[in-house]
Amino acid sequence: MNNTSTPAPPSFPDVWQTTVRPHLQGNEQIHAWLETNLDERLHFKKSLLLATENRLLYFASFDREPAAGARSCLEFPYRARLKLEQHDHAGVGSLTLTEGESRLAQWRYTLALDAATLRFIKQFVRQLDSFLSGGPVVTDTTEACNKCGSALVLDQCPQCDADEEAPPSTWTLLRLWRFAKPYRWQLLSGFMLMLASTAATLVPPYLTMPLMDKVLIPYQNGAPIDTVTVSWLLGGLFASALLAWGLGWAKTYILALVSERIGADLRTVTYEHLLKLSLEYFGGKRTGDLMSRIGSESDRICVFLSLHLLDFATDVLMILMTAAILVSINPWLAVVTLLPLPVIAWMIHIVRDKLRTGFEKIDRVWSQVSNVLADTIPGIRVVKAFAQEDREASRFRAANAHNLLVNDHINKIWSLFSPSVTLLTEIGLLVVWAFGIWLVSRDEITVGVLTAFLAYISRFYTRLDSMSRIVSVTQKAASGAKRIFDILDHVSSVPEPAHPVHLENISGRITLRDAGFRYGNRSVIKGLNLDIEPGEMIGLVGHSGSGKSTLVNLMCRFYDVSEGSISIDGVNIRQLPIAEYRSNIGLVLQEPFLFFGSIAENIAYGKPAATRAEIIAAARAAHAHEFILRLPHGYDSLVGERGHGLSGGERQRISIARALLIDPRILILDEATASVDTETEKEIQKALDNLVHGRTTIAIAHRLSTLHKAHRLVVLDRGVVVEIGNHDELMAKQGAYYRLYLAQARNVDADLDDNPTQTGEDEA
Amino acid sequence: MNLILSLDAAGQLAYTDPDGKRHENILVVRAYPISAPDEGVSLIGEDGHELVWIADLRDLSANNLNLVSGELARREFMPKISRIAAVSSYATPSTWTVATDRGETELILKAEDHIRRLGLTTLLITDSQGISFLIDDVDRLDRHSRKLLDRFL
Numbered sequence: 001m002n003n004t005s006t007p008a009p010p011s012f013p014d015v016w017q018t019t020v021r022p023h024l025q026g027n028e029q030i031h032a033w034l035e036t037n038l039d040e041r042l043h044f045k046k047s048l049l050l051a052t053e054n055r056l057l058y059f060a061s062f063d064r065e066p067a068a069g070a071r072s073c074l075e076f077p078y079r080a081r082l083k084l085e086q087h088d089h090a091g092v093g094s095l096t097l098t099e100g101e102s103r104l105a106q107w108r109y110t111l112a113l114d115a116a117t118l119r120f121i122k123q124f125v126r127q128l129d130s131f132l133s134g135g136p137v138v139t140d141t142t143e144a145c146n147k148c149g150s151a152l153v154l155d156q157c158p159q160c161d162a163d164e165e166a167p168p169s170t171w172t173l174l175r176l177w178r179f180a181k182p183y184r185w186q187l188l189s190g191f192m193l194m195l196a197s198t199a200a201t202l203v204p205p206y207l208t209m210p211l212m213d214k215v216l217i218p219y220q221n222g223a224p225i226d227t228v229t230v231s232w233l234l235g236g237l238f239a240s241a242l243l244a245w246g247l248g249w250a251k252t253y254i255l256a257l258v259s260e261r262i263g264a265d266l267r268t269v270t271y272e273h274l275l276k277l278s279l280e281y282f283g284g285k286r287t288g289d290l291m292s293r294i295g296s297e298s299d300r301i302c303v304f305l306s307l308h309l310l311d312f313a314t315d316v317l318m319i320l321m322t323a324a325i326l327v328s329i330n331p332w333l334a335v336v337t338l339l340p341l342p343v344i345a346w347m348i349h350i351v352r353d354k355l356r357t358g359f360e361k362i363d364r365v366w367s368q369v370s371n372v373l374a375d376t377i378p379g380i381r382v383v384k385a386f387a388q389e390d391r392e393a394s395r396f397r398a399a400n401a402h403n404l405l406v407n408d409h410i411n412k413i414w415s416l417f418s419p420s421v422t423l424l425t426e427i428g429l430l431v432v433w434a435f436g437i438w439l440v441s442r443d444e445i446t447v448g449v450l451t452a453f454l455a456y457i458s459r460f461y462t463r464l465d466s467m468s469r470i471v472s473v474t475q476k477a478a479s480g481a482k483r484i485f486d487i488l489d490h491v492s493s494v495p496e497p498a499h500p501v502h503l504e505n506i507s508g509r510i511t512l513r514d515a516g517f518r519y520g521n522r523s524v525i526k527g528l529n530l531d532i533e534p535g536e537m538i539g540l541v542g543h544s545g546s547g548k549s550t551l552v553n554l555m556c557r558f559y560d561v562s563e564g565s566i567s568i569d570g571v572n573i574r575q576l577p578i579a580e581y582r583s584n585i586g587l588v589l590q591e592p593f594l595f596f597g598s599i600a601e602n603i604a605y606g607k608p609a610a611t612r613a614e615i616i617a618a619a620r621a622a623h624a625h626e627f628i629l630r631l632p633h634g635y636d637s638l639v640g641e642r643g644h645g646l647s648g649g650e651r652q653r654i655s656i657a658r659a660l661l662i663d664p665r666i667l668i669l670d671e672a673t674a675s676v677d678t679e680t681e682k683e684i685q686k687a688l689d690n691l692v693h694g695r696t697t698i699a700i701a702h703r704l705s706t707l708h709k710a711h712r713l714v715v716l717d718r719g720v721v722v723e724i725g726n727h728d729e730l731m732a733k734q735g736a737y738y739r740l741y742l743a744q745a746r747n748v749d750a751d752l753d754d755n756p757t758q759t760g761e762d763e764a
Numbered sequence: 765m766n767l768i769l770s771l772d773a774a775g776q777l778a779y780t781d782p783d784g785k786r787h788e789n790i791l792v793v794r795a796y797p798i799s800a801p802d803e804g805v806s807l808i809g810e811d812g813h814e815l816v817w818i819a820d821l822r823d824l825s826a827n828n829l830n831l832v833s834g835e836l837a838r839r840e841f842m843p844k845i846s847r848i849a850a851v852s853s854y855a856t857p858s859t860w861t862v863a864t865d866r867g868e869t870e871l872i873l874k875a876e877d878h879i880r881r882l883g884l885t886t887l888l889i890t891d892s893q894g895i896s897f898l899i900d901d902v903d904r905l906d907r908h909s910r911k912l913l914d915r916f917l
Contacts, residue, residue, distance in 0.1 A: 625814065
């Protein structure tokens with residue numbers, strides 16, 4: 001009877017082992033466990049629930065003194081009518097064990113354990129069923145996450161792994177290699193040039209050595225100046241400077257070229273990927289955030305690659321080469337010269353770290369300031385209407401004052417910073433001077449060697465400061481890269497079919513079978529069945545939130561149904577290539593969106609190759625031709641993002657012309673006339689009548705009068721179809737539509753909830 | 765295409781429709797004044813409704829073409845800039861001294877986005893008065909003009 005082959009559940013907490021063992025009988029196995037984290041008074045205390053083959057066990061927190069009468073272990077042997085149920089309220093979940101009407105026990109937990117609890121209940125029910133029926137335990141076929149128990153998708157747990165907000169690792173930057181790979185030969189040549197140019201910059205200090213020892217010092221001692229040697233040396237100095245200039249230019253140019261291309265590739269690839277993502281993704285993201293990810297983040301990475309990383313690599317190379325040269329000239333002096341280097345580097349790093357937190361604070365404060373602006377400028381009409389200018393001004397002043405405060409603080413450290421670096425550099429030089437003079441006095445080195453050393457180190461001490469920046473820039477670039485790869489890693493929830501079916505001519509028959517859609521855990525559409533004939537006009541009616549727009553979004557395949565299917569001409573729309581399918585749909589929205597460009601371009605948006613005559617024909621049919629001609633530049637007039645200078649009705653007619661031009665088989669009107677006045681509505685209605693003719697049309701309208709042409713009206717309420725029929729039939733039925741219609745006729749807000757009992761009958 | 769067009773005493777264009785009704789003070793507008801000026805011209809009555817649609821000006825008789833083009837020439841004002849002599853500053857608003865096909869003039873550019881790109885080399889500049897100036901081909905401007913213009917693009 002018992003399924004003893006089931007292994008003990010994974011990751012069972014060790015701390016409970018000793019408490020639990022004595023209570024288990026014989027070969028009793030733990031099949032599921034749950035560590036609840038609240039006690040009955042809602043204090044954070046852990047306790048344990050176990051499900052074995054024949055009972056449910058409860059262990060109270062081991063660090064708690066058992067109160068009088070309370071036992072630290074409770075057991076509930078399996079019997080019929082035993083039921084485990086879960087509820088939650090305000091972040092606290094409760095798990096209740098009942099037997100028939102009586103409550104046996106209740107345990108509390110925070111909602112972090114919600115998924116684990118559901119899993120525990122499932123396991124408990126299986127064990128109980130198996131115990132009662134004597135049959136084997138039903139086991140999952142899909143693999144489950146051992147943390148939360150939800151089903152794994154591609155070896156990843158959608159619950160646990162998605163929530164992990166790991167700080168961006170610097171290693172993310174390595175993923176950029178995917179974009180750098182096409183340019184690897186340019187990168188290699190750039191690196192070679194970098195080696196060469198760095199080496200060239202190190203020649204001049206080396207030449208100071210013979211200049212000192214062979215020319216200047218002998219001259220002071222009375223020897224004449226050897227012009228040949230001098231001209232050779234000076235020539236060498238000039239040539240090396242020239243070489244360093246040329247190589248430096250080539251290196252910077254090639255690497256900047258490559259990094260700019262990497263940045264551009266990154267931007268385009270990200271944007272192209274973004275466009276393919278479903279509406280669901282856009283619904284959850286702020287426009288500004290996505291814009292900055294593609295715009296400034298990719299630019300930041302580009303600057304990091306072309307500037308910071310390049311400088312850093314050059315500096316490291318220079319220090320390594322210098323160290324090698326110094327050691328080859330005089331090892332002892334080299335050691336003394338290089339010893340203070342790590343100390344200085346470390347000190348600079350400390351100060352930088354302090355500065356960084358300050359700069360991050362400034363960033364945050366700055367975003368506060370711009371938040372005030374972003375809040376008030378778009379809402380300026382509200383601000384003025386309620387005469388709240390002073391309040392907004394003081395809000396801005398407060399944000400600005402905070403900005404000043406933080407800036408003052410950071411400036412205090414900042415102003416100290418570069419003098420400190422200079423001081424440290426000077427001290428380093430001092431040490432070299434002192435030790436150098438001592439060595440010269442003992443004739444261990446020549447004056448020329450000392451000058452060369454001084455020339456070398458003054459070069460790289462100044463570079464230490466900029467080198468110390470690399471840590472923070474790298475972190476910033478890494479976080480930028482992570483934000484971009486976040487987009488790139490996101491898989492569209494509306495996938496392209498693996499084996500697409502091509503439909504040559506679509507007649508426009510739409511079939512919905514048990515279609516359901518959940519938004520998060522809220523179910524918006526439930527078990528919807530609908531057959532739409534080719535050329536039929538369907539009016540979707542219902543109050544807001546009844547699922548009309550969601551239904552339309554599902555038909556456009558902006559989202560995929562969670563259950564059931566939507567087919568066109570008998571083919572599931574999931575099997576059709578997305579772009580091909582959507583080219584059959586004309587969509588007119590409540591808020592027409594016009595892109596920046598001329599009116600002709602906007603009308604031809606869905607068919608860029610349209611001829612001018614076609615555009616005019618579409619505009620005529622949409623009753624837009626005459627008002628377009630009245631504009632100063634006719635069809636060449638420019639309209640902005642929101643169509644400045646055009647009224648709502650005019651914009652709507654342009655968007656109708658846009659839908660007309662692609663000559664779609666299926667037309668979707670989502671509250672197309674909701675935002676205009678009655679007069680304009682009539683004009684638009686005329687335009688729409690042209691559009692609707694002979695096409696399968698699905699129209700959503702709040703004003704029922706606009707649906708008079710519809711063949712059938714579908715009344716929706718809370719995601720289910722309540723009534724179907726034409727106007728007269730529905731009026732005769734005196735149901736939900738009748739009430740909606742009367743309410744509108746009375747000019748009162750329509751509400752299907754007015755008469756709950758009747759609605760209930762309709763549903764049945 | 766047979767149209768009955770005439771000029772009235774005040775020199776305004778009038779149109780007599782096939783039913784014999786006479787429409788006075790009619791307007792002649794181009795559908796695509798910039799991208800295709802010769803395609804699509806509409807005659808609009810005083811009430812704002814279209815009376816006649818002329819798909820192509822070449823379909824008109826010589827006399828009618830004269831009348832229509834005359835009316836268009838009187839209404840249309842889009843000087844073509846041939847040379848930019850000087851600009852008052854590189855920051856907007858900036859006053860430009862330009863030579864056009866209609867003579868020398870000054871225009872005030874209020875913001876950079878009042879320069880609109882029509883094609884690769886065609887620019888439309890709207891000045892503070894709402895007058896549109898056309899630059900047919902940027903590449904055909906002289907070096908000096910191009911250098912000045914480049915600061916605003």
